[in-house]
Amino acid sequence: xxxxxxPAGFIWGSATSSYQIEGAWNEDGKGxxxxxxxxxxPGKIADSSTGDIACEHYHRWQDDIxxxxxxxxxxxxxxxxWPRILPEGRGKINxxxxxxxxxxxxxxxxxxITPFVTLYHWDLPQVLQDxxxxxxxxxSEAFVEYADVFTRALGxxxxxxxxxxxxxxxxYVGYGVGAHAPGHTSLDEQxxxxxxxxxxxxxxxxxxxxxxxxxxxxxxxxxxPQVPASHSxxxxxxxxxxxxxxxxxxxxxxxxxxxxxxIVELYDRPMRFIQPxxxxxxxxxxxxxxxxxxxRRIIRSSAVxxxxxxxxxxxxxxxxxxxxWEVYADGLYDILGRLYFDYRFPNIYVTENGAAYPDRLAxxxxxxxxxxxxxxxxxxxxxxxxxxxxxxxxxxxxWSLLDNFEWSHGYTKRFxxxxxxxxxxQRILKSSAKWYQRVIKANxxxx
Ligand code: IFM
Numbered sequence: 001x002x003x004x005x006x007p008a009g010f011i012w013g014s015a016t017s018s019y020q021i022e023g024a025w026n027e028d029g030k031g032x033x034x035x036x037x038x039x040x041x042p043g044k045i046a047d048s049s050t051g052d053i054a055c056e057h058y059h060r061w062q063d064d065i066x067x068x069x070x071x072x073x074x075x076x077x078x079x080x081x082w083p084r085i086l087p088e089g090r091g092k093i094n095x096x097x098x099x100x101x102x103x104x105x106x107x108x109x110x111x112x113i114t115p116f117v118t119l120y121h122w123d124l125p126q127v128l129q130d131x132x133x134x135x136x137x138x139x140s141e142a143f144v145e146y147a148d149v150f151t152r153a154l155g156x157x158x159x160x161x162x163x164x165x166x167x168x169x170x171x172y173v174g175y176g177v178g179a180h181a182p183g184h185t186s187l188d189e190q191x192x193x194x195x196x197x198x199x200x201x202x203x204x205x206x207x208x209x210x211x212x213x214x215x216x217x218x219x220x221x222x223x224x225p226q227v228p229a230s231h232s233x234x235x236x237x238x239x240x241x242x243x244x245x246x247x248x249x250x251x252x253x254x255x256x257x258x259x260x261x262x263i264v265e266l267y268d269r270p271m272r273f274i275q276p277x278x279x280x281x282x283x284x285x286x287x288x289x290x291x292x293x294x295x296r297r298i299i300r301s302s303a304v305x306x307x308x309x310x311x312x313x314x315x316x317x318x319x320x321x322x323x324x325w326e327v328y329a330d331g332l333y334d335i336l337g338r339l340y341f342d343y344r345f346p347n348i349y350v351t352e353n354g355a356a357y358p359d360r361l362a363x364x365x366x367x368x369x370x371x372x373x374x375x376x377x378x379x380x381x382x383x384x385x386x387x388x389x390x391x392x393x394x395x396x397x398x399w400s401l402l403d404n405f406e407w408s409h410g411y412t413k414r415f416x417x418x419x420x421x422x423x424x425x426q427r428i429l430k431s432s433a434k435w436y437q438r439v440i441k442a443n444x445x446x447x
Pocket of ligand 1 (some may be wrong): 017020166226292399406
């Protein structure tokens, strides 16, 4: 593509989350989170690791801000650890926890970097899980208390807030499939959790706005196009269903359309957790929607034997990231268009996009990651095309600033712009970081 200058003021950033980078899991009064507990269960994490130390960001945050400055980031998206602020989930405030984030925010602002803060990126206080976790409405109410405490302390300086990150993953992988904390496998819990995460989001919006005047408030959803593998009607039906469980289950209520009726029918559950007024609370208009985009999914129905289904017409791009996810940049273009032209979200950010590749630290001390450069470039081109088509895309955040704890994969997957040499905690900017630095400087796609 030629002449790809982005609009003035476009926000180029990078993202992380608390449990994945902070370490210091029990320091300065922090309470236990569900990930502190879950990662210790034998067999749950690929390399038997935990986030106890992670990238030691809790102690190295100043170096990490210097790294961001070197890349030239305009914004940095991070999450706060709820158990650092309220070790018992609610009630007693742990001041050293608040002080940490206050110092981090001041450091960012001093470096000219705009903080984008996510309140919940999966590290629920264990005490709240013991009291029922996200399947219980009490957790939504506790979240509002946490949001109030946190935004009262930082709302004067932070002006971009996300309530929850990827509620689908929290609910489905944490309570339905059991591969994430707390490791439960119950459809009923999954559905209640998904609802209470959205409710927590909706309930917190007015509190955040009151504490942080002129702030923009939104949330981050992980969205993937669910594409039928052929024109057969069974494939179409399966893809529409996957779109319903993964995308519309979250988008529709947020956009005021209620829960998608076809999926309510599919689950065939009473959904007694929904109370009068809840759907309106969830539909409180947001200032922006964040989209975390990684892959497209091609859906083949199992409703009929393979031989009776039409031949596949949509084949996956054979190129995959180390996560086994298809590299498909046009999917980002499709999603961005849908969020605006169908759902009409007023402002959109790509709050995460990136790829894991098996990066190696070469003897010359460099980390060359051409596949990540190609991945980012193709996706930023999709973002550019979406803006050209009229989508109000305001910013783009690379996942992630640092290699970090990739949940059930532990430290075996590297998503960072900076390579982390875990034994020494040295950070080394990969060639993708240097390429991104040039993109930011030019405010345009560069070779
Ligand atoms: O590392 C995660 C992040 O925590 C949430 N979004 C997807 C990333 C890559 O799997």
